[in-house]
Amino acid sequence: MADADDEKDPLPGVAAKVDALRAGGLKGLDRAAGARQASLQRERRRLTRRLGEDHPRVQAVAARIEGAVALRRDLAVELVRAQTASPQPGAQEWALHGYVRWADGSPAPDLTVSLVDGRGQWLRELGHACTDARGYFKLVAHVEHAADGSAAILTAFVRVTDDARHELHRGQEALPVLPGVVEYREIVLDGTSRACAAPEEEPGPGTRTTGTPRPPRAPRKREKT
Numbered sequence: 001m002a003d004a005d006d007e008k009d010p011l012p013g014v015a016a017k018v019d020a021l022r023a024g025g026l027k028g029l030d031r032a033a034g035a036r037q038a039s040l041q042r043e044r045r046r047l048t049r050r051l052g053e054d055h056p057r058v059q060a061v062a063a064r065i066e067g068a069v070a071l072r073r074d075l076a077v078e079l080v081r082a083q084t085a086s087p088q089p090g091a092q093e094w095a096l097h098g099y100v101r102w103a104d105g106s107p108a109p110d111l112t113v114s115l116v117d118g119r120g121q122w123l124r125e126l127g128h129a130c131t132d133a134r135g136y137f138k139l140v141a142h143v144e145h146a147a148d149g150s151a152a153i154l155t156a157f158v159r160v161t162d163d164a165r166h167e168l169h170r171g172q173e174a175l176p177v178l179p180g181v182v183e184y185r186e187i188v189l190d191g192t193s194r195a196c197a198a199p200e201e202e203p204g205p206g207t208r209t210t211g212t213p214r215p216p217r218a219p220r221k222r223e224k225t
Contacts, residue, residue: 023082030075037068073105080134086182087138094177097138098185100131100160100169107135108189111168114199115139115156115177120170122199123156126177130196143179158185163197
């Protein structure tokens with residue numbers, strides 16, 4: 001009879017070790033790229049004093065500095081990815097996690113990640129998540145089952161909104177929502193936004209839940225005295 005430890009799935013532990021090794025390698029690359037960037041910046045200052053800002057040699061070094069900066073930005077994204085632990089959903093749970101970033105690679109915090117159907121209606125039963133300071137989000141939802149015990153067939157699209165419920169992104173790929181499955185997504189946005197809020201107004205007395213805005217009220221007429 002096999003020991004209990006032998007029956008455990010070894011893959012999560014192996015994956016964690018691989019990610020740790022990868023993160024260590026990326027940190028080494030970033031240190032080397034940082035040293036190279038600092039060296040180029042010194043060279044640029046030296047040549048600028050001798051030749052002037054517009055000299056072709058100075059411009060060539062400036063272009064190499066831009067390349068080093070872009071490389072370090074990409075390495076930072078890869079490092080964050082390598083250090084991200086994958087959720088471990090239960091047998092009746094589905095998980096979606098990942099990052100929301102602006103076009104320059106910087107994190108997009110305090111935004112709302114939710115799931116909608118093909119008509120753009122929020123799938124309220126799947127909940128929503130907010131991005132943290134790193135732009136990271138994690139959404140874990142309970143998956144309903146049919147009467148025969150099989151998982152219900154449900155597809156969803158990822159949507160990102162701000163605190164005013166303005167849609168900043170809607171995914172084009174339909175995700176199957178199935179128990180025990182983990183989906184990872186990285187979303188790049190343009191523009192600016194504000195803080196996180198629920199995907200729609202929470203239901204309450206006199207509150208519409210269809211997602212359609214209320215018409216503006218007509219101004220009340222003041223009676224003359």
